[in-house]
Amino acid sequence: MPPHNVDRDRSGSSKPGKPPQQPQRSGMFGWLLALVIGALALLAIQAGAPRPQTMTWSEFVARYHDGSVEQGSIEYHAAREEVQAVVREMGRPVRVRVSIQGQTETYIPELKALTGGDYKTVSPSPFWQFIFSPYIVTLVVLLVIWLLLLRGLRSMSAGSGMLGAFGKSRHRILAKASTGVTFKDVAGVEEAKEELVEIVEFLKNPKKFTRLGGRIPRGVLLAGPPGCGKTLLAKAIAGEADVPFFSISGSDFVEMFVGVGASRVRDLFKQAKENAP
Known part of the structure; x- marks a missing residue:
């Protein structure tokens, strides 16, 4: 994208215009924040929910005979092939589970004989049990968050937002004949002017x-202390040759992130080649 908009007035001169306003994305980030909070709350509920203690079949039978198993609390979960019940442990109720996977033909008749058929069979649909599994719900929430982030980054990059313009050059461009500077406006550097006439x-x-x-020079390095006229001389070259003038500070190439400076250098030369006469 061009670094700045260039507006022309009636006199033909160019002046930098205001950069386009970026669309508000507060709504998307609001939904993203709500999803993150919801996922964290779901994980907290899962972590805080008490899990049934594991018990062997013989221990369960012994607890049933001594009256520790609460009446009406016995459940047979057909999908998981396990028996769950509430057992009194030191005066407080504790939910326990007894796995009978692969041995239902043996233990179900024993459960009927033990309880006299006083138990409840829980047979949820395996499909809905899978869909509403806590792990699946958490995975779906994280996937939605990732998709929203990816969409936001793409829209920022396409719209030249904060991340999209991060590696772009920050140079300023002046159109042809807008510098208003020629060699006549530069004084005190006659020797440098004579050498640069050839460049023009x-x-x-x-x-x-x-x-x-002959080979066209790839560039000219102007060296000197601040205020000696380097930038003015460069503008004079552009004005004499009637070509666009690009201006950028060296500090704009310095960033704390690796690769950003090199990316801006490449973008600067790309823009210069696109505007070459």
């Missing part, structure tokens, strides 16, 4: 030099 000739008429085997 290269930019204006490159075939004149390439026909004789």
Whole structure:
């Protein structure tokens, strides 16, 4: 994307316009926050819910005979092939489970004989039991959060939002004839001006030099203390050659994240090639 919008007034000059306003995404982040809170609450409920203690069949029979098993609390869960009941442990009720997987033909008749048929058979649909499993619910919530994050990052990148423009160059561009600076406006650096006149000739008429085997310079490094006229001289070159002028500070390439500076350098040269005469 271009770093800034360029608006033209009636006189033909260019001036940087205001960057487009980004759409509000507070609604999406509100839903995302609600889903995160819901997932954390679900995990907290799962972690805090008491789980039945495991007990062997012989222990369960002994507890039933001594009257520790509460009447009407015995359940046979057909889907999991286990028996659950509430047992009094030191005066407090404790839910226990007895696994009879693979041995239902043996233990179900014994359960009927033991309780006289006073138990409840729980037969939930395996499909709905799978769908509403706590692990599946948590996985679905996390998947929705991930999809919302991915969608938000893509929209930011497409709309040149915070993350989309993070690796873009922050240069400023002045259109042709908008610098208003020529070599006549630069004084005190006559030697540098004489050398740069050749560069302007290269930019204006490159075939004149390439026909004789000359190679167009890839660039010119202007060195000197602050305030000596380096930027003004560069603007004068662009003004004399009637080409766009790009301006960027060296500090814009420095970032705490690895690779961002190199990405901005590549983007700067890409924009310069696209605007080359």
